[in-house]
Amino acid sequence: MSHPDDDDSLSRARARAQLLGGGRRGKTAEDVVRRVFAIQAQDTTAAGLGIRARGQDLTARAVRAAYEQDRTIVRNWFMRGTLHTIPADDVGWVTRLLAPRVLAATRHRYRDLGLTDDLRHRTDALIGQALAAHGPLTRAELAERLAVIGVDPTGQTPFHLIRHAALTGLLCHGPLRAGEPTYVLLDDWLPAAGERGPTEDAALEELARRYLAAYAPATVDDFACWSGLAVGAARRAWQDLAQAAAIVTDGDATVLARRPEDTGDQAGSPDVRLLPAYDNYLTGYRTRQESVDAAFEARVWPGGGVIRPTVLLDGQVVGTWARGSGGRAIAVDPFSPLAAQIQVEVDREATAITRFLHPPPVSTMA
Template sequence: MHDHESLRRLRAHAQALAGTAREASAEAVVRRVFAIQAQDATAADLGIRVRGRDITAQAIRTAYEDERSIVRNWYMRGTLHTIPSDDARWVLRLLSPRILAATSRRYQQLGLNDDLRQRADHLIRRDLAAHGPLTRAELTEYLTTLGISPDGQAPFHLIRHAALTGILCHGPQRAGEATYVLLDDWLPSTGRFRWEGDDALAELARRYLAAHAPAALEDFAAWSGLSITWARRAWRMLANPA
């Protein structure tokens, strides 16, 4: 058994926040911890820098925008995270159906029915292809042509819906402001998912434990947004690999 202080030390070491464990690049940091909370882009950058050795703000921008080795988008719990780019598609495919289902009531409240969401996806894809990268304000202006009010939460939910359906992701910053790009243009597909189905579920749990252990399945469920049932399934697969 671990006491609270030893747990804290072990997790801090796993997160490259203790001892001499520091990574040499932004990509290496993100690979080590798998997901950096990125609701606030500045805080995400600080979260990367504190885990590295002399990683500059420019080096982080280079990883995002030139190397494209890390990407910011809506993943765990439907919130913004930065993860390794080559993990973007399988994580999205695993988590997005659950996030979309959990958001269905909010879509109804905002009057965003299936047809309107599909039309918005089509419009966003078309306008990013023609004019991207685009800021949230610029995408919102295009969405008004569908009768969407620029005020309130509807534009945000339609933009996030396009992200969750694999259309867009965050691209380069413009004057310090986030822009969106077509996922397939920004991160060309290798043609297959690295993990699918139960393999993806087990891999997500494996990545979580590598960066957060010691941890319980309830911790994994809270982090990922998966139900306890699915978290337990992942735990069983790790304990009894095929």
């Protein structure tokens, strides 16, 4: 897609689009999620840190309030059938667009587990009844109720049945309880989620537009890889945007013809961010070489599906990091020695993460 000499400018442009470069940051958790459209959210802590890295002085309390009190952002299974956080008012149309392909791709797994069409429909009904009667329930609590009709509460069976209920539009993630996710009825949690929104080709085009706003410069193959859509469907969305003169293509890379406004952004450099594990900056494209030097890929992707937390400098990954014992100390492992100015910014980010994960107690004094 690009020549080696172009990778630096490409990664800088992508970092800016993802609110990770050029001083760009969102003002609130909702603002961050809306501007980058989706935050990778397999892990609840990593999802919060992904929002933090893109926001201006955001606290964990503010992020949780966006999920649970304001309900402006929602965690559920979307792109590629994996957990993401997206704006609440996009849940309905995105689920209707992406879920059928995920469900079809999972049929062989359902068959292996003995989850027939009839059993899945019965468990959907039982899950709906349980959530309607008892409110938010954890995975273990739902598994206990499913055991009544003979569903094995151990292994992967409860997960697949809960995810099936989410992909069919029945439930979504609700409030955390003692740090553990719970599930709620989507229509109760977000009464407006059932509103139709864009459908069919219009929904495809809208998803492509949202992707380009948050990930460009990118290719149609990048979009297909990120979304989980068939390449043919992805190309159709690209064609629709091209016919509407909404995109500009230079070689293979595509950007929106009218880019989002950069109001309030500062173009200072260097821009250092500490990204969490599995961050979508590293999963939003088909290839990795534009953001991670090939010599260091194994230190970011050690195998087993793991993507380590990374140190990002102006769009380039320059190291990894981890939380030490107790989770308060941040240990940074740079690929090469860092300049003093960069180290100062890394230390500032590490302090911000510690403060985010371990905020000072709220004073109860008047």
